[in-house]
Amino acid sequence: MLLRFFLMGLDRKAGIVLTILAFLAVAVPVLTLWVPADSPFHLSVFTVSLLGKYLCFALLALALDLVWGYCGILSLGHAAFFALGGYAMGMYLMRQIGPRGVYGNPVLPDFMVFLNWKELPWYWLGFDHFWFAALMVLVVPGALAFAFGWFAFRSRVTGVYLSIITQALTFALLLAFFRNDMGFGGNNGLTDFKDILGYDIQADTTRVVLFVATVAALALSYMIASGVIGSKLGKVLVALRDAESRVRFMGYDTESYKLFAWTLSACMAGVAGALYVPQVGIINPSEFAPASSIEAVIWVAVGGRGTLAGAILGAVLVNMGKSYFTGALPELWLFALGGLFVAVTLFLPKGLLGLGAQLKAKLPGRKASPLPNAQTANQATGQTAGQKGA
Amino acid sequence: MRRALRWLMAVCVVVATSTAAYAADPRAIDLRPLVQALGSGGYSGTEKALTQLSEAGDPAAVPVIEALQAGDLYVRKADGSVVVARKAGDAFTLTDPLTRAALGDAPAAAVEKIRINNSLRRAISASLGALTLMSPDAGVRRSAADAVFKSRDASALETLSAAIAKEQDKGVRAAMEQARAAILLTGEAASKMTDAEIQSATDTLTARGDRDALVLLNMVAGSGASDITKKSAAAAVSTLEQKLAFWAALQNLWYGLSLGSVLLLAAIGLAVTFGVMGVINMAHGEMVMIGAYTTFLVQEFFRAHAPGLFDLSILVALPAAFIVSGGVGIVIERSVIRWLYGRPLETLLATWGLSLALQQAVRSIFGPTNREVGAPSWMSGAFELGGLTITYGRLWIVVFAFAVFAALLVALKRTWFGLSIRAVTQNRPMANAMGIRTARVDALTFGLGSGIAGLAGVALSQIDNVSPNLGQGYILDSFMVVVFGGVGNLWGTLVGALTLGTMNKFLEPYAGAVLGKILVLIFIILFIQRRPRGLFALKGRAVEA
Numbered sequence: 012m013l014l015r016f017f018l019m020g021l022d023r024k025a026g027i028v029l030t031i032l033a034f035l036a037v038a039v040p041v042l043t044l045w046v047p048a049d050s051p052f053h054l055s056v057f058t059v060s061l062l063g064k065y066l067c068f069a070l071l072a073l074a075l076d077l078v079w080g081y082c083g084i085l086s087l088g089h090a091a092f093f094a095l096g097g098y099a100m101g102m103y104l105m106r107q108i109g110p111r112g113v114y115g116n117p118v119l120p121d122f123m124v125f126l127n128w129k130e131l132p133w134y135w136l137g138f139d140h141f142w143f144a145a146l147m148v149l150v151v152p153g154a155l156a157f158a159f160g161w162f163a164f165r166s167r168v169t170g171v172y173l174s175i176i177t178q179a180l181t182f183a184l185l186l187a188f189f190r191n192d193m194g195f196g197g198n199n200g201l202t203d204f205k206d207i208l209g210y211d212i213q214a215d216t217t218r219v220v221l222f223v224a225t226v227a228a229l230a231l232s233y234m235i236a237s238g239v240i241g242s243k244l245g246k247v248l249v250a251l252r253d254a255e256s257r258v259r260f261m262g263y264d265t266e267s268y269k270l271f272a273w274t275l276s277a278c279m280a281g282v283a284g285a286l287y288v289p290q291v292g293i294i295n296p297s298e299f300a301p302a303s304s305i306e307a308v309i310w311v312a313v314g315g316r317g318t319l320a321g322a323i324l325g326a327v328l329v330n331m332g333k334s335y336f337t338g339a340l341p342e343l344w345l346f347a348l349g350g351l352f353v354a355v356t357l358f359l360p361k362g363l364l365g366l367g368a369q370l371k372a373k374l375p376g377r378k379a380s381p382l383p384n385a386q387t388a389n390q391a392t393g394q395t396a397g398q399k400g401a
Numbered sequence: 402m403r404r405a406l407r408w409l410m411a412v413c414v415v416v417a418t419s420t421a422a423y424a425a426d427p428r429a430i431d432l433r434p435l436v437q438a439l440g441s442g443g444y445s446g447t448e449k450a451l452t453q454l455s456e457a458g459d460p461a462a463v464p465v466i467e468a469l470q471a472g473d474l475y476v477r478k479a480d481g482s483v484v485v486a487r488k489a490g491d492a493f494t495l496t497d498p499l500t501r502a503a504l505g506d507a508p509a510a511a512v513e514k515i516r517i518n519n520s521l522r523r524a525i526s527a528s529l530g531a532l533t534l535m536s537p538d539a540g541v542r543r544s545a546a547d548a549v550f551k552s553r554d555a556s557a558l559e560t561l562s563a564a565i566a567k568e569q570d571k572g573v574r575a576a577m578e579q580a581r582a583a584i585l586l587t588g589e590a591a592s593k594m595t596d597a598e599i600q601s602a603t604d605t606l607t608a609r610g611d612r613d614a615l616v617l618l619n620m621v622a623g624s625g626a627s628d629i630t631k632k633s634a635a636a637a638v639s640t641l642e643q644k645l646a647f648w649a650a651l652q653n654l655w656y657g658l659s660l661g662s663v664l665l666l667a668a669i670g671l672a673v674t675f676g677v678m679g680v681i682n683m684a685h686g687e688m689v690m691i692g693a694y695t696t697f698l699v700q701e702f703f704r705a706h707a708p709g710l711f712d713l714s715i716l717v718a719l720p721a722a723f724i725v726s727g728g729v730g731i732v733i734e735r736s737v738i739r740w741l742y743g744r745p746l747e748t749l750l751a752t753w754g755l756s757l758a759l760q761q762a763v764r765s766i767f768g769p770t771n772r773e774v775g776a777p778s779w780m781s782g783a784f785e786l787g788g789l790t791i792t793y794g795r796l797w798i799v800v801f802a803f804a805v806f807a808a809l810l811v812a813l814k815r816t817w818f819g820l821s822i823r824a825v826t827q828n829r830p831m832a833n834a835m836g837i838r839t840a841r842v843d844a845l846t847f848g849l850g851s852g853i854a855g856l857a858g859v860a861l862s863q864i865d866n867v868s869p870n871l872g873q874g875y876i877l878d879s880f881m882v883v884v885f886g887g888v889g890n891l892w893g894t895l896v897g898a899l900t901l902g903t904m905n906k907f908l909e910p911y912a913g914a915v916l917g918k919i920l921v922l923i924f925i926i927l928f929i930q931r932r933p934r935g936l937f938a939l940k941g942r943a944v945e946a
Contacts (some may be wrong), residue, residue, distance in 0.1 A: 055444045085746045159926075171681055171745050174928050175880050183878055183922035186915050213806040305683075312750060340619060345761035349881050352754020357740055 016238045025237050028320045029230055035062075036226040039217045056215050058292050063222040063335065065327045071231050072310040072326035073319060074279035077236050079308070080317030081245065083252035085170075087304045089280050091184050094298035095158055096281025101201035101294040102135060103144030104212070110206045111324035112276055121203070122196045132194045141208055148285040148357045149278045156277030157270065164266040164273075169255070174380075178301050185299035200295025207289050218280035218290070225286045229323070232279050239275070248272055249321030309348070312355050313360025324363060432457065436465055436498055440476040440483040440515055447515060448524055456530030463532050465498045469526045475512040476497065486512050530560030534577070539570050546576040550613070553583050566568055579609045584841035586621050586630065599630050603637040603701050607644075610788065615641050648788030653906050659795045661902025662802035663864070665895060666857035668876040669806060672894040673850035675883055677826050679814075680738055680847065681749040684756035685879060686872025687763075689852040692722035692858020693867045694763060697772045712777040715859065722855035729759075731853025735842045742843075756872070764869040774862040805856055806895060812849075813891070822846050826889075881925050887935030897936060901925075 022027075039062065042054040071093050078084045114124040137143040155225045159180060159359055162280055163173060186384040191197040210217045239245050251258040251265045259265045297303075306325075314325025329351070334345035356363065435457065438450035451469075454462045468474045468485045475486040476799040477495070484504055486493035493512055495504035517525065534547035534557075542564070549557045561581050568574040584604035585594060592876075593674040594602070603621075608615045620639060622634040667689060674682045683686075703714040733755060741748045774795060783792040813819035821842045833839050858871070865871060886897025901921060908917035934940065 083499055083748075087559050091474055162927075166933050168929055168933045171749070172884060172929060172933060174746065174749065178877060179881060179922045183919045183926075186922075227910050245421050284514045302873075305750075308750060309754075342761070342765060345757045349754040349756070349758030349761070350900050352757070353751045356751040357737065357756075360747070 016242065017234045021234070021237065023240075024318075024320050025100050025233065028323065032226050032230045032233075036223050036230075040221055043219055044215065056218050056390070059218055059222050061177070063225050063290045064287065065288065065330045066222075066225045066229050067283045068234075068284035068307070068310065068330050069250075069323040069326040070225070070232055070286070071280050071307055072126035072314070072322035073229070073232055074234060074276040074283065075307055076311045076316065076319055076322035077239070077262070077279070078272055078276045079311060080319070080322070081240055081248045082250060082269055083255070084269065084273060085174045085308065086177045086273075086276075087174045087301065087308065088181035089276070089307055090304040091177075092156060092277040092280035093179035093287070093298055093307075094184070094188075094294065094296075095152045095155065096148045096284030097288040097294040097298060098195060098284075099138075099147040099281070100285035100288045101204075102138040102147075102195075103141060103203050104207060104289060105306045106135070106139040107207065109203055110202065112203070120196070120201070122199065126191060128194075135194065144365055145285070152277040152281035152284075153274050157274045160273040164269045179302070181299050181304050182301050185296055185301070188296035188299060191308045194379040196295070197251055197298055200293055200297075201288075202293040202295075204289065204292055212289055212292070221286065222289050225290070228282055229287060232282070233319060235275075236279075239272070240319070244268065244271070306348075309352055309355065311362075312363055313351065313359075315364035318362065318364045321364035328363075403596055430467075432459055432462055432499060436462075436483055438473065439465075439469065440481065444516075444518055444521060447517070448521055449465070450530055451521070451524055452620040454882065455532050459532075461499065463529065464501075466499060466525055466529050466532070467855055468877075469515065469517065470522070470529070472514065472810040474515045476515060477512055479508065479511065483515070484512065526557070527560055530557050531551070534564040535567065542568070542570070542575045542648065543576050544644075546573060546580045550576070550580040550583050553580075553587050555584055560586050573858070578605050582606050583617055586619070586634070594630075596633075601635050602939055603633045607637045607641050610641060610644055612645065643690055645788070651787075652789055653910070654787055654903065655791065656901030657906035658899065659799055659902070662799040662881050663861065664878055664902050665806060666798070666802045667854070667899035668879040668886075668894055669802075669809060669891070669896055670850040670853035670857060671879045671883050672886075672891055673809070673853065674847055674882075676889045676891070676894070677822060678843065678846055678850070679745060679888075680742075681745050681875060682738075682847075682850070683749055683753040684733065684759060685752075685854055686852035686874070686876035687759040688726045688730060688755045688872070689858040689861060689875055690763065690867075690869065690872035691759070692726045692855030693774070693862035693865075693871055694767060694772070694858075695722040695725045695855065696859045697767075697867055698772050698860045700774060703940035705740060711775070712779060713779070715777050715863075717813065718859050719856060721860045723852040724855075726855025727848040727852030730854075731844050732853075734847035738847065739840070739843065754878075760869045762873075767869070768933055769869060771868045774867050776863055780863060794863050798864065801856075801860055805853060806891070810891060818842075818845065881922070884935055885925055885928060887937035890935075890937040893935055893937035 018029075038052060039059060042052055043059050046053045048157065048399060050308075068304075071089060074092075075086060076090045078086055089101075105120045106393065108120065112121040112124070114121055116124045118127060123131070136145070159177075163176065168176065187193055188195050188200075189198050195201070204212050206212050207217065207221075240248070247258065247263055247268050251263070251268060255265055284298070306329075310329050311322045311327035312325065313329055314323065317319025329348075332351075336347055359366060361370070416754050425719070432454070433839065435450055435454045438453070439447050442449070445467075451466070454466065465485075473487060474483050475484055475493070475495075476482070479485050483497045484499060485501075486495050486500045486507070488494075489506070492506045492508050495507055495512070495874070496502065497504055529547075530549075534542055534543070534549075536542055546561075546564075549561060558581065561577055561584070565574060565577045565581065582605040585602045586606070603618065606618055618634045618638045621633050622638055667686075670688065671682065671685050674685065696715070699718040699721050700711070700714045703711050703717070725794075733752075737751050737755065738748060743753060780794045780797050783790055813822060813884060821832070821837050824835070825839050825842045825846075826835055829839055832842075857875075861871065861875070865874070882901055883894055883896045885901060886893030886895070905917055905921050905925070908920055911917075912920060929935075
């Protein structure tokens with residue numbers, strides 16, 4: 012049954028994605044750990060962590076694509092779920108430091124000693140167990156998304172309004188996590204991690220294992236996402252993306268469908284955050300910044316909205332570009348990113364993966380194809396300005 | 402004409418009399434011989450000179466008399482001159498009592514102290530009080546009264562009563578009476594006073610109505626004074642607390658109005674582009690930022706070429722910012738947004754990209770640091786209104802926000818251009834068929850919204866840091882205001898801005914600034930659940946397009 016679910020969504024594209032991921036999962040450890048350091052094929056641990064970071068972002072983009080590409084919900088607050096997952100993992104890693112902190116307190120993390128806290132707040136209890144933290148990585152973003160979505164979808168908050176209140180959500184969390192008395196380290200966040208599951212977090216092997224875990228999480232999430240989309244449920248999702256009112260009139264309980272996809276997506280984002288934190292070694296409130304959520308949207312848009320594989324491709328490419336630009340031409344990075352936003356929305360409405368189809372449709376007959384998303388957007392705006400596109 | 406002449410003559414007379422008054426100013430009397438006289442003739446000679454000094458009424462004598470009181474006034478034996486001497490080791494450091502010029506050091510044997518007795522001490526404190534409390538300058542009298550209020554020095558009581566009897570200025574007399582009430586209530590005299598006197602003293606303090614008076618009354622209520630005094634003070638404390646709470650609430654309301662008008666300014670342009678056109682302009686904040694930088698450039702121009710006219714720079718900056726921001730807006734509309742009509746989420750992404758690029762462009766041109774934008778003189782300073790402190794800058798911003806709002810309302814409702822905008826908003830094909838050039842209206846509407854954002858930038862440059870990130874801070878708030886108020890409704894924007902501003906400021910004292918803001922955001926999220934289309938939602942078929 013479960014196997015059928017996973018296999019159902021697999022098509023040629025999925026095969027390519029999973030093959031590449033499997034290749035990475037094998038090649039990267041080999042090139043890092045067993046190829047001698049002076050060989051041109053050797054990968055440094057730094058590169059591995061960087062790749063791992065890209066793949067975490069790819070997982071976030073995949074989660075976002077699930078709701079934006081297939082459900083029509085443009086979330087401008089997905090980084091909040093990412094950061095919450097990251098904080099859950101960060102809390103576990105903080106507890107693992109034990110008495111090795113600067114103040115040497117066996118129970119309290121350094122920042123709590125610094126703030127003169129006497130005992131661990133109740134919401135930190137349990138985070139010394141990995142299984143509990145791992146559960147929270149899924150439960151906390153999932154529960155928040157469920158509560159938020161339950162209210163929002165039931166009240167039929169759609170389109171732009173939904174996007175803006177997701178921004179409000181992530182902004183409120185940003186402000187909250189900046190507060191010292193929240194007990195999450197204020198604006199310094201959580202850092203100085205020592206080990207994970209008893210292994211030194213700085214060790215080469217740990218880093219490689221974390222990378223492989225990220226690849227595995229990405230592959231599994233991809234299979235789940237494509238399984239959902241290939242199922243009958245996925246067909247309803249796409250239908251309500253394109254014409255929500257009609258689907259509702261046909262008797263479907265659209266709220267529940269949206270809520271399912273939304274919560275699943277938030278959990279995936281949480282996992283991405285949880286894998287991100289041990290690889291970069293810090294989590295702080297800036298992850299909640301409204302801008303980072305919007306940046307994640309552009310990854311999906313660049314790769315191709317509603318393609319899953321495109322989200323992964325977009326996230327990796329844009330972040331590689333970011334690493335290059337911020338290192339080599341820091342002045343130009345925002346121009347490049349800004350230009351990318353404009354260019355993609357104007358010229359690549361289907362993203363890089365849709366480029367082939369777009370060219371094919373345009374070249375032979377020179378027939379202007381209708382813009383692919385016009386339908387959705389019209390429905391979402393609630394404004395009459397949509398008439399101009401028609 | 403005649404009236405103007407009369408005015409002119411009146412002005413001349415005033416000027417002439419004030420010059421005459423200046424000539425007769427007692428300050429013109431040379432104090433030197435009087436100060437000199439302090440040092441001769443023993444106790445009686447000193448007392449006589451002291452009386453003359455205080456009658457001269459020159460505040461410059463105050464430090465001399467204070468030195469006499471402190472026993473720092475000496476006669477230099479060599480030439481008999483009066484000096485201020487302070488012990489430094491074995492010797493004395495001499496200074497001139499009037500000019501405070503250093504006169505070098507002298508051994509202890511070279512100077513002789515001007516001694517004072519009890520009768521002289523009384524005369525000294527009386528003349529000190531008289532010099533300050535009866536100074537011809539109302540400001541000096543007032544600060545003397547305030548000083549007495551703070552020190553509650555019982556010895557000043559007599560002089561104070563005399564000064565009150567002579568005082569003509571209402572405000573100063575009130576200050577003096579408060580000072581007297583403070584002395585009476587806290588001093589030993591309180592036990593001898595009648596109930597009516599105590600009541601009138603507490604009433605005087607209650608009338609003062611500020612925190613100092615509250616502290617004083619609380620002190621009296623908790624002190625070992627007689628029961629009747631305590632009771633009277635306690636009653637006064639509760640009245641005063643109520644009054645202060647009332648003013649505090651009013652001050653909060655004012656802060657809320659002030660914040661609300663800032664939000665209104667930032668959001669009102671968005672209400673046009675988002676509300677009327679349905680375009681989500683994430684670069685709206687950058688239009689505000691461009692307006693602020695235009696102000697900076699205009700001010701730089703004035704600083705360089707016409708520093709005397711600096712006060713007018715803001716007035717020049719207003720149209721300049723409107724034109725620059727509006728122009729940038731039109732360029733953006735023609736180059737990007739017009740391809741994206743009907744796809745609001747894509748517009749959101751594209752304009753976000755534009756906002757990043759604009760920020761970086763400004764950062765590359767002007768640098769990442771804050772730019773200094775000055776306030777014209779008529780916008781700086783503050784005044785008091787009852788228990789409120791209102792700064793002119795904030796007041797002007799409130800006025801300006803409402804003026805812009807009213808102007809926009811008139812433009813949309815009463816002009817041909819506004820009519821075209823509304824026509825295109827309501828029914829684009831029909832408007833087109835009626836001969837309205839819809840494309841041009843789109844561009845101009847977007848320009849209008851951006852131009853208003855530029856105007857907001859001029860105002861915000863007065864209260865916020867002019868940096869490339871200026872707009873970022875306002876974009877989310879502006880969207881909240883528009884969404885909360887209801888898209889497509891300018892009145893909704895007004896109500897939304899003022900509500901959110903006031904709510905924020907009323908939450909701040911209880912929850913702190915950050916938590917207050919979080920609570921407001923949560924409130925908006927919950928509110929949208931109740932009313933997904935905002936406070937004043939559009940009704941009818943336009944809603945479900």
